[in-house]
Amino acid sequence: MILMSRPLSTLALTALFVLPAFPLAASAQAQHAHVHGQIKLDVVVEGPTVVIEMGSPLDNFVGFERAPRTDAEKKAVDDAVAQLRAADHLFKIDPTANCKLGPVTLRSAALGMGKPDAGAAEGHADLDATFAFNCTNAAAAKFIDIDLFNAFKGPRQIDAQIASPQGQFKRTLKRPATRLTWTK
DSSP states (O other), X not given: OOOOSSOHHHHHHHHHHHHHHOHHHXXXXXXXXXXXXXXXXXXXXXXXXXXXXXXXXXXXXXXXXXXXXXXXXHHHHHHXXXXXXXXXXXXXXXXXXXXXXXXXXXXXXXXXXXXXXTTOOTTOOEEEEEEEEEESSGGGOOEXXXXXXXXXXXXXXXXXXXXXXXXXXXXXXXXXXXXEEOOO
């Protein structure tokens, strides 16, 4: 859950805006699709914020899908978590929006972050994240430069759904592409 210094009514409006925008995402999440090499992003540009919801097999970030067992695996997890928490280096929002990184929430039961997912198959752990950016002109954003392919070896494709003042869009980035754009 993201807690921002915004009135509840704005959060409620965001939920109303996001839910109709992503009916396929809700369906896919209910089925809990797990595709190695693939990252799913939901991007919402609303009011003074840009929020990025990410879902991915844990393997994309650390090379395995379970709790770390060795010192090397623990270091891989620590490094990946540090990189994801520094999300402003991974997601560079269009400078015209003037965004600063806000709350970052990471969830992975295998890493002890969050509750276990009852629907997750053994040996197929995920890492989910929410990255919130506070902006002075979020509506002006037309792209995000995404550095996940350079930062991590596992991802090969990013499937994104975007809800913005310009409309709703679906985009796919394949390695080595890095710019996620949305315009009509």
